[in-house]
Amino acid sequence: MDMDKQRDNLAEHAVVVASTAIAGVIKALHRILPEEGLLVAEEEARPYECDGLTAYRQLPLLVVLPESESQVVAILKLCSEAKLPVVIRGAGTGLSGGATPVENGVVLSLAKFMRILEVDPLARTARVQPGVRNLAISEAAAGHGLYYAPDPSSQIACTIGGNIAENSGGVHCLKYGLTVHNVLSLRLALIDGEVIEIGCGALDSPGYDLLALLIGSEGMLGVVLEATVKLTPKPQLAQVVMASFADVVTAGNAVARIIAAGIIPAGLEMMDKAATAAVEDFVHAGYDLAAAAILLAESDGTPEEVAEEISAMRAVLEASGATDIRISADEAERLRFWAGRKAAFPAVGRITPDYLCMDGTIPRKRVAEMLTRINEFSEEYGLRCANVFHAGDGNLHPLIMFDANVPGELERATSFGAKILELSVEMGGTITGEHGVGIEKVKQMCVQFSATELALFHALKGAFDPHALLNPGKAVPTPRHCSEYRLTGTPRAQP
Amino acid sequence: MREIVSEFARRIHRAALERVPLRLRGGGSKDFYGGPLLGEILDTGCYAGIVAYDPTELVITARCGTPLREIEAVLAAQGQMLAFEPPHFGAGATLGGAIASGLAGPRRATAGSVRDFVLGVKLMDGHGEVMNFGGQVMKNVAGFDVSRLMAGALGTLGVLLEISLKVLPRPATETTLRLEAQQGKALELMNGWAGRPLPISATCWAARDDEELLTLRLSGAHAAVAAARGLIGGESVDDAPAFWDELREQRTAFFAVGIPLWRLSLPSVAPPLVLPGAQLIEWGGSQRWLACDAPAELVRTGAAKAGGHATLFRGGIEARAAGVFQDLPAPLMALHKKLKQAFDPVGIFNPGRMFREF
Ligand SMILES: Cc1cc2nc3c(=O)[nH]c(=O)nc-3n(C[C@H](O)[C@H](O)[C@H](O)COP(=O)(O)OP(=O)(O)OC[C@H]3O[C@@H](n4cnc5c(N)ncnc54)[C@H](O)[C@@H]3O)c2cc1C
Numbered sequence: 001m002d003m004d005k006q007r008d009n010l011a012e013h014a015v016v017v018a019s020t021a022i023a024g025v026i027k028a029l030h031r032i033l034p035e036e037g038l039l040v041a042e043e044e045a046r047p048y049e050c051d052g053l054t055a056y057r058q059l060p061l062l063v064v065l066p067e068s069e070s071q072v073v074a075i076l077k078l079c080s081e082a083k084l085p086v087v088i089r090g091a092g093t094g095l096s097g098g099a100t101p102v103e104n105g106v107v108l109s110l111a112k113f114m115r116i117l118e119v120d121p122l123a124r125t126a127r128v129q130p131g132v133r134n135l136a137i138s139e140a141a142a143g144h145g146l147y148y149a150p151d152p153s154s155q156i157a158c159t160i161g162g163n164i165a166e167n168s169g170g171v172h173c174l175k176y177g178l179t180v181h182n183v184l185s186l187r188l189a190l191i192d193g194e195v196i197e198i199g200c201g202a203l204d205s206p207g208y209d210l211l212a213l214l215i216g217s218e219g220m221l222g223v224v225l226e227a228t229v230k231l232t233p234k235p236q237l238a239q240v241v242m243a244s245f246a247d248v249v250t251a252g253n254a255v256a257r258i259i260a261a262g263i264i265p266a267g268l269e270m271m272d273k274a275a276t277a278a279v280e281d282f283v284h285a286g287y288d289l290a291a292a293a294i295l296l297a298e299s300d301g302t303p304e305e306v307a308e309e310i311s312a313m314r315a316v317l318e319a320s321g322a323t324d325i326r327i328s329a330d331e332a333e334r335l336r337f338w339a340g341r342k343a344a345f346p347a348v349g350r351i352t353p354d355y356l357c358m359d360g361t362i363p364r365k366r367v368a369e370m371l372t373r374i375n376e377f378s379e380e381y382g383l384r385c386a387n388v389f390h391a392g393d394g395n396l397h398p399l400i401m402f403d404a405n406v407p408g409e410l411e412r413a414t415s416f417g418a419k420i421l422e423l424s425v426e427m428g429g430t431i432t433g434e435h436g437v438g439i440e441k442v443k444q445m446c447v448q449f450s451a452t453e454l455a456l457f458h459a460l461k462g463a464f465d466p467h468a469l470l471n472p473g474k475a476v477p478t479p480r481h482c483s484e485y486r487l488t489g490t491p492r493a494q495p
Numbered sequence: 496m497r498e499i500v501s502e503f504a505r506r507i508h509r510a511a512l513e514r515v516p517l518r519l520r521g522g523g524s525k526d527f528y529g530g531p532l533l534g535e536i537l538d539t540g541c542y543a544g545i546v547a548y549d550p551t552e553l554v555i556t557a558r559c560g561t562p563l564r565e566i567e568a569v570l571a572a573q574g575q576m577l578a579f580e581p582p583h584f585g586a587g588a589t590l591g592g593a594i595a596s597g598l599a600g601p602r603r604a605t606a607g608s609v610r611d612f613v614l615g616v617k618l619m620d621g622h623g624e625v626m627n628f629g630g631q632v633m634k635n636v637a638g639f640d641v642s643r644l645m646a647g648a649l650g651t652l653g654v655l656l657e658i659s660l661k662v663l664p665r666p667a668t669e670t671t672l673r674l675e676a677q678q679g680k681a682l683e684l685m686n687g688w689a690g691r692p693l694p695i696s697a698t699c700w701a702a703r704d705d706e707e708l709l710t711l712r713l714s715g716a717h718a719a720v721a722a723a724r725g726l727i728g729g730e731s732v733d734d735a736p737a738f739w740d741e742l743r744e745q746r747t748a749f750f751a752v753g754i755p756l757w758r759l760s761l762p763s764v765a766p767p768l769v770l771p772g773a774q775l776i777e778w779g780g781s782q783r784w785l786a787c788d789a790p791a792e793l794v795r796t797g798a799a800k801a802g803g804h805a806t807l808f809r810g811g812i813e814a815r816a817a818g819v820f821q822d823l824p825a826p827l828m829a830l831h832k833k834l835k836q837a838f839d840p841v842g843i844f845n846p847g848r849m850f851r852e853f
Binding site for chain 2: 023087120121122123124144145146166167169173174178180181190194196197198200201202203204205206207208209210211215216217233234235236256258260261262263264300301304305307308309361362363364365390392393394395427429430431432433434435436437441445446449450452453456457460461462463464475476491
């Protein structure tokens with residue numbers, strides 16, 4: 001406790017020192033950046049006060065929008081000399097507050113780094129700037145019969161820089177992998193302005209696998225300036241089976257049985273009744289509204305291969321108690337089936353003033369049990385919850401609906417969410433499968449990790465960013481965070 | 496098993512106190528790999544056994560000393576496999592050694608690397624502390640990805656007590672084809688095929704007598720393999736599983752020569768290398784073996800110019816001492832040292848096995 005207090009005093013002191021230096025920093029930034037690349041006025045900085053986790057807002061000290069690597073380097077040098085915290089920002093679609101500004105900190109937006117530098121069809125790679133949107137890569141590669149496989153539902157908006165920072169997944173990652181499986185190399189600026197290359201054009205590099213460490217590091221270790229990603233040949237055909245179930249337990253078991261049959265579907269997703277109802281209203285995908293849950297299972301490959309796999313999946317789903325089965329007749333219908341799934345968050349957003357999106361991952365075999373428990377929590381907390389799952393991966397997205405304007409509802413929603421996350425850990429899973437810890441789940445990190453494990457995370461952070469200027473306070477809790485949480489929250493589950 | 500873990504911790508404490516390094520060793524099958532072997536042996540082979548395996552979860556968790564053979568047999572009984580096809584390089588190969596060395600076999604180019612399949616580790620660091628990272632689920636982004644960082648770290652960051660891996664179903668069918676192709680043509684073919692949705696799971700180009708042969712394996716659904724076979728042509732190879740095993744274990748004639756063996760990791764599209772010695776190409780052009788006694792400098796420059804790097808995979812004791820892996824640029828080396836420091840501040844685990852600097 002004493003050490004924490006001391007640290008706080010030091011931090012306050014640092015803020016005072018910094019504020020006198022701020023005027024100087026702004027002046028220096030003016031020399032580095034064009035007029036429109038520096039936002040200091042409150043009304044200009046306001047749009048950057050939150051990311052996709054809108055329940056948390058913080059006005060930054062200022063926002064910079066550099067256009068070139070040399071500008072980024074100069075900005076970082078300035079900030080590290082002035083000890084100003086820096087929060088890197090892509091499209092701001094993150095759901096854990098990774099891009100939420102910190103008080104008296106700079107927001108470094110990479111929105112202007114939008115160039116696709118190279119598509120090499122023979123090597124099946126694309127070299128892109130960090131602000132390039134996920135979908136734009138696939139669009140640029142489409143003419144060569146290639147695409148970038150990880151497809152987060154936010155892919156029309158989110159950037160590759162953000163994807164790398166979060167190790168984002170999509171509905172096809174059971175078969176095609178997460179971001180970490182699809183990035184070959186990075187160009188990275190460290191907080192002191194040093195620029196390094198991680199990975200190369202080959203499949204591996206000498207030394208430690210720093211790519212693995214950087215992917216999913218939530219903007220805490222460096223600024224991604226460029227990425228070379230792997231492109232995948234587009235399958236000749238894809239088809240999706242949509243199966244309805246009369247209860248969630250049967251649906252959950254069907255997922256395990258598909259895997260047990262030796263099938264790795266290209267996508268395996270589940271939505272419960274609350275989710276399909278919200279979505280159907282929004283996109284008219286033709287979902288079975290009477291079903292307690294629906295499963296979407298995709299197959300891709302050659303036409304013969306798809307036919308073989310679809311009939312195998314159909315057999316398993318029938319044997320597992322599906323009440324109705326539909327198979328996409330053509331590409332338009334397949335896309336319609338998916339459109340609903342991909343629009344699930346905004347669809348739920350339409351029927352509630354606010355929602356929190358959880359992201360726990362659990363062993364597949366416990367999906368049904370988890371759903372049952374979530375329904376119990378929902379009653380206990382008096383809040384509605386719609387469930388969308390990457391069922392094949394055991395990655396759950398319960399969407400807890402609430403109204404922030406009703407006193408106490410945000411707190412109730414937060415406790416409800418915390419319950420789900422703690423249960424995920426208890427079931428042998430994790431508090432976050434793809435959205436990151438950010439500020440949202442920083443407390444639950446104390447449930448998942450021991451003090452020594454957290455200390456190691458801090459040491460790793462220190463190896464890249466000794467003064468903890470990049471995204472301070474995010475992703476890895478301090479010992480104080482944890483002792484406070486343990487006092488008020490549930491004690492840490494022993495592994 | 497608890498006693499073994501306590502004993503590891505005791506050894507680590509003593510090593511730290513006396514500043515005597517430890518050499519982590521499972522079955523010793525990869526003793527030939529990496530820098531010189533220094534320190535007292537810490538035998539990890541005794542910490543063995545499969546901890547959990549549930550085929551429908553596609554995850555296996557086992558202790559570091561578990562024989563690779565045992566794991567493969569248990570998976571095969573359920574129709575599953577380690578998709579990165581690790582080479583054993585000896586009967587005693589353990590899981591810990593396979594992960595720490597980070598070496599993958601023929602399926603690497605399409606299925607993924609060792610680290611791609613690592614889901615979690617239980618690690619003992621240089622303080623003798625036991626820590627858990629990652630887990631037994633498919634997706635996990637809580638905290639930095641320490642578990643994947645362990646793959647290929649050559650035991651320099653800690654003792655991998657337990658490892659959880661993603662496993663995959665074995666393909667419904669496999670078939671192997673062979674065609675004649677000069678090196679340049681073979682590279683062109685492999686890269687061209689890789690850009691199309693074909694179920695190619697392994698490739699190997701090599702010269703034999705006066706022929707240059709490209710061998711490739713197709714794996715997947717019956718229909719897909721049949722269609723690809725029609726498209727690619729060539730002759731089918733008898734006893735194909737043995738061919739890929741021999742290749743993975745480096746028991747073919749190419750690897751029998753006594754001179755240093757270099758592993759060149761290059762962009763798959765790099766044109767044929769003009770370097771002395773014999774070459775064998777795998778991974779669609781990304782992994783090229785070079786058997787030659789040319790000066791290290793020549794080989795490394797050649798690899799760097801082609802956009803990759805060279806590893807002295809099998810050399811003599813002297814050559815190993817001079818450095819096995821391509822040197823890192825200074826800022827990267829500085830980062831490596833800091834990372835090493837975070838896990839193993841006194842520097843007791845496998846010093847020099849990766850780089851002379853730590
Ligand atoms: C409707 C909706 C659906 C979603 N669906 C999915 C989904 O299916 N799967 C999934 O995984 N996620 C999903 N997300 C979450 C989100 O889109 C992803 O996390 C995405 O990768 C964030 O990208 P971004 O560009 O918006 O990053 P931001 O939100 O701007 O930033 C996210 C993090 O990345 C860091 N960062 C950004 N750029 C860089 C850089 N160049 N260098 C270093 N760090 C950087 C930031 O500091 C921050 O920590 C969804 C979000 C929404 C709103």
